[in-house]
Structure formats: structure tokens, C-alpha cells
Amino acid sequence: MKHMKRRPSLVLVRSRLILTVAIAQAAICWLPEISRAEDSSALIWRGFLTTGVSVSDSAQEYRGDINETPNFAKHSKFGLNLNSKISPSIDVAAQMVVDQEALHPDWAFASWYPINSFAIRTGKQKFPIWLMSDRLDVGKTYPWITPPEEVYGQNPIGAISGIGASYNLDLGAIEILSEFIFGAVKETIAGDQSVNGEKLVSKVTADDTIAVNLVVGNEYVKVRAGGASSRRVNSETSLYSLKNITASFWSYGLQVHYHGALVLSEYAVVSSKMDDSEVRKADQSAVDAAARAANSDDELVRMQAQQAMVNALVHNSSIMDGKSFYITGGYQAGDWLPHLTYARLITPDDSIAYGDQYSVTTGLKYDINLGTDLKIEWQRVTPEKGSFGLFVREGFNPTERFEPINIYSVAMDFVF
Amino acid sequence: MRAALKQLAGILVAVSWLTSPASAEILIVTNAKNPLATIALDDVRKIYLGKTRTFPDNMSAVPVDQDSSNHAYAEFLTKVIGKSEKEMKAYWSVRIFTGRGTPPSRLESDNDVINWLRKNPEGIGYINASAANESVKVLLRIP
Numbered sequence A: 001m002k003h004m005k006r007r008p009s010l011v012l013v014r015s016r017l018i019l020t021v022a023i024a025q026a027a028i029c030w031l032p033e034i035s036r037a038e039d040s041s042a043l044i045w046r047g048f049l050t051t052g053v054s055v056s057d058s059a060q061e062y063r064g065d066i067n068e069t070p071n072f073a074k075h076s077k078f079g080l081n082l083n084s085k086i087s088p089s090i091d092v093a094a095q096m097v098v099d100q101e102a103l104h105p106d107w108a109f110a111s112w113y114p115i116n117s118f119a120i121r122t123g124k125q126k127f128p129i130w131l132m133s134d135r136l137d138v139g140k141t142y143p144w145i146t147p148p149e150e151v152y153g154q155n156p157i158g159a160i161s162g163i164g165a166s167y168n169l170d171l172g173a174i175e176i177l178s179e180f181i182f183g184a185v186k187e188t189i190a191g192d193q194s195v196n197g198e199k200l201v202s203k204v205t206a207d208d209t210i211a212v213n214l215v216v217g218n219e220y221v222k223v224r225a226g227g228a229s230s231r232r233v234n235s236e237t238s239l240y241s242l243k244n245i246t247a248s249f250w251s252y253g254l255q256v257h258y259h260g261a262l263v264l265s266e267y268a269v270v271s272s273k274m275d276d277s278e279v280r281k282a283d284q285s286a287v288d289a290a291a292r293a294a295n296s297d298d299e300l301v302r303m304q305a306q307q308a309m310v311n312a313l314v315h316n317s318s319i320m321d322g323k324s325f326y327i328t329g330g331y332q333a334g335d336w337l338p339h340l341t342y343a344r345l346i347t348p349d350d351s352i353a354y355g356d357q358y359s360v361t362t363g364l365k366y367d368i369n370l371g372t373d374l375k376i377e378w379q380r381v382t383p384e385k386g387s388f389g390l391f392v393r394e395g396f397n398p399t400e401r402f403e404p405i406n407i408y409s410v411a412m413d414f415v416f
Numbered sequence B: 001m002r003a004a005l006k007q008l009a010g011i012l013v014a015v016s017w018l019t020s021p022a023s024a025e026i027l028i029v030t031n032a033k034n035p036l037a038t039i040a041l042d043d044v045r046k047i048y049l050g051k052t053r054t055f056p057d058n059m060s061a062v063p064v065d066q067d068s069s070n071h072a073y074a075e076f077l078t079k080v081i082g083k084s085e086k087e088m089k090a091y092w093s094v095r096i097f098t099g100r101g102t103p104p105s106r107l108e109s110d111n112d113v114i115n116w117l118r119k120n121p122e123g124i125g126y127i128n129a130s131a132a133n134e135s136v137k138v139l140l141r142i143p
Helices: A010-030 A276-294 A299-315 B002-019 B041-048 B071-081 B085-097 B110-119
Strands: A044-056 A077-087 A090-099 A102-115 A118-125 A160-170 A175-195 A198-217 A221-236 A241-258 A261-274 A322-331 A336-346 A357-369 A372-383 A405-415 B026-031 B062-066 B105-107 B123-128 B136-142
Touching (some): A044 B085, A077 B085, A118 A175, A405 B085, B026 B071, B041 B071, B041 B136, B062 B071, B062 B110, B071 B123, B110 B123, B110 B136, B123 B136
Parallel strands (some): B062 B105
Antiparallel strands (some): A044 A077, A077 A090, A102 A118, A160 A175, A175 A198, A221 A241, A261 A322, A357 A372, A372 A405, B026 B123, B026 B136
16 A cells, blocks of 8 residues: 555654564674575575654645655555575565655565566566566665655656566667556555545456567666556545556656766656546536535535546546656765756646646755665645645635745665 | 884885785686686686586586685686675676576685585586696686
8 A cells, every 4th residue: 555544643653654664674783694604595585664754834735645744654665575495597686665654565576587687477576667666665776865745756657467477688888678468457556536535446356458568778777668558447445446447557768876966767658538428427427516515415415426526527627648757866975875856747737736846856865874874855836727636625615825935855775 | 103103004014915805716617527628718608607507518516615705716706706705795686586597606715615515427517727636627717
């Protein structure tokens, strides 16, 4: 689950955080790598932990419950990774993640290598549809505290359950990696809308998802193109359901890491199309709800009518359509990595689901040791064209507007 | 006084030179029964980075690493892998936590590597040249 319905109390989150850090530190101290890795056929475990806090200078809630009250939950994650080589050509691996209140399987799959550079995988798999989307939970593997939400916040596909294959072609100076997966998606996501103080939690399912990824490059430069196409995407919430969406997600990425200089950039496109019969159903539902609301004093009935009308509008537009990009530049000077990011989200003019925004983020990552880093970050988020941006909205008030905000974050990442 | 300081500085430089670990030859070794006679540096690199799971003759290859405090480890990273310890940690963190591979197992010393290779026909390891004996086959010498 990407976000929870209710934010746990500050004291509870702090207690959990302290406990998690203590467990992680104990693991780091008591189980050095050498004792876990002597037998490659044994079950080997490793883990990661991120703990941090974000606060903004505004009461307006930004994505993931960030406002002027310090939020310890958004960046706190603990992951446990298990793997075993059960034969020279077969590996099994699984990862569990605790984020905020929930413990859930992140991924679990078996890999079979019939020949050296070709693998077939089956199970629940993370897939790099976006440049970092297969390791978003592992803060130690990227420079930011929060990867650009304009891009990564638009991809509802966390993992795909199915079968996939990868082929690695080594041409000497250049390597080509091609990956493919076919399967189904089942995710629970807290959206950016809230009703009566509660986030609308959406259960997203998608059958017939096909994803591909192509990476060309070497250890200094990598260029990639990745994407997924999903048919029969359904999104169910307590107030509405969207059915039979056909959606596609594409991105083109660049990664340069040369003599300390770091460039990360990505351009992503999300597009969707609704089934005609669902559009007609939504329109009729809006008419019926409006008729009920006209004869009722009940606030909930009026809200449902408003929602039904919004729903109809949503069905007649492209709910998830948008283009987004970011570019990050940084320089690794010893243990220090200062970086700067510009990110932007552009939605179609007729879309009411998301709004345009851009953000500028500057941060500093300091490697305390091989397995630990400390990050600080300042981000300024600016909604554009008088839109919602990625702010949390109360109800469906189309007149609500948001001002630019500043977000300050500090985090520590561990891998062990 | 100045002359004495110069003398002291000279002695300190000499002592630090004498006690600093010199660049030593390391050997890429395997089980004595492994039919392979030699191996290219690039093939060793690919095996240790998890980019291939076999020797060049397509026999399964299981690499073993040494503890990061060992001199041989530092030499191997510099001369074979071409990455720093930090870069290696970052490389394997991505592969581990995306389920795309795991780093080689680690042993504490040259002798542990030799003993492990005796029992593992598919094994490949590296040791300081001074530790070599007839129980393992040398595939490559790296001065």
C-alpha cells in the first residue's frame, strides 16, 4: 500500500521509528556480511531502512500528507530481502517492506537461467517502467529523499505478477539489456483527494499488462526506454469506481555517471482511454444522482451527486493523461553529493484529475559509511495554471486553489 | 633545531614508505581439477560482477570474495574490477534489492579461499601470490 488511509499519531510513529532503527542497527552490528554469505546455496538475508522527516511551510496538504506538522511516516521504510541460489541456474528471491503501518510483500520471484545471458522469471516482480521504479523503496540507491513525484507519482504500477524474460547482450564497450514481462497488477493507493478528512484509497487492478524495457550503455552512460500497456484497468474507491480503462505508461531515461558528474533525466508519458459503455453509465449515474440530491437535505447525498457528476466528467476525459519530466544534475565529491532537480508535470487542459505543477529541489547526500547515508533536501513546489498540482484536495471543490510551498526534509538511509 | 626536524621528517617518510602495503601480485585461482587452463581478465570481471554465471568453457562458475579488510581485496578491486569499495556497494545494492543478483560469498583469508576451492570444483577465487600452493590451479597472474 503506497499511503495509508489515516496518519498514525506522531508518538506512535516515533516509537516505531526508534524500534526499527534499533533493529536495523542491531542487524548491522551483530550480523556482519561475512557471516551471512559463506554458503551461496543458503538462504541469505539483507535489508534496507530509510527514516526521515518532512515538513512544509503551509497547512495545505501536499502528496503523502506533508504539511506544517512534521511527518515522520512518509519517508520511513524497512525492507527485508531474502534470496537463495537453489541450483547453478535457478535463484529465488523475495522482499518484504514495512512502510508506515503496513507490512507487505514487495516482490517475490524465481529466476531460471537456461543459458548464460538469458533469464526467465516468474512471480511478483518490480519492473523498471520508470528509471528508478524497481527500487523506489531503497533510498540508498538514489540521490533524492523523494524521487520526483511529477514523474514517479504518476505510475500506479508497483509490481506485476506474471512471467518475464531478460536478455543481456555484451558487445564489449556497450551492453544491451532487453526485458519483457506479462501479467496482472493489483495495487492499493491513497489518492490526492480526501472526503471528510479521510483519503480516498483506491484499489487498482489491471489485467493483461505487458511491459518492456530496453537499456543500452555502459558503466558511464545508460540510455533507456521502458513502458507498459494495461487493459481492463479498474480503480475502486469508497465513493466511485472507474472501470475498463486501457492505459499506457512510457518513459525515456538517461543516466550519466562519469568521474563524479551525475546526470539523471527522464521523460514520461501516461495516457488512457475509457470504454464507451462505461462513459454512458457514468453519464446516466450523474443524472440520477443529481435528481436525488435535488430532493434531499442530506449532505452526503449532495456530495455523492457532486462526485457522480465529477465521475461523468472524468469518464469523458482522459483521467490519467499527462506528460512529465525531470532533470537532475549533481557531482560526487568524495562522500558528498550535492544535487539539483527540476521536475514538471503537464496535464491536458480538459483533465480534472491532476493539475500542472513544477518543482525545484536541491539536496545534499553525505555517505557516512558504505551502508549509511544522510540526506537533506529543500523543495519548492509550484502549482501552475491555477490547478490542483499534486496537492491533497478536500472533496471535489473545483474552485479550490493552492499556493507554492516549500518542503524541508532530512533522512537517513541504511543498507545492510 | 631545523636540521633535527628535517631529520625527523625524513625518518617518518622512510618509515611510512616501508610500512605501507606495496602493490602485490594476486592470482586468480580455481579447483585443481578444473579443465580450464587460463582465463582473461575481462571474464573474471564479468563473473565477479554477476554478468555471467559460467567460465568461458560454459562450465558453471561460483566466485568467492575476500573480506574487505584484506589487502588482496583492495588489490582485486583496483586491478580487476576497476571500482572502489563504495561503487561496488552501490552496484550490488541495486542488484540485490531489485532481485537481479547477489554478490559473491566472502571468506576471511587466502587460506580459507584455498580450502574452499579444494571442495568446490566450480569455484573461482583470488589470493595473494605468496599464499599459492599446489592444491589450487592458477588461471591468471595479475602483477
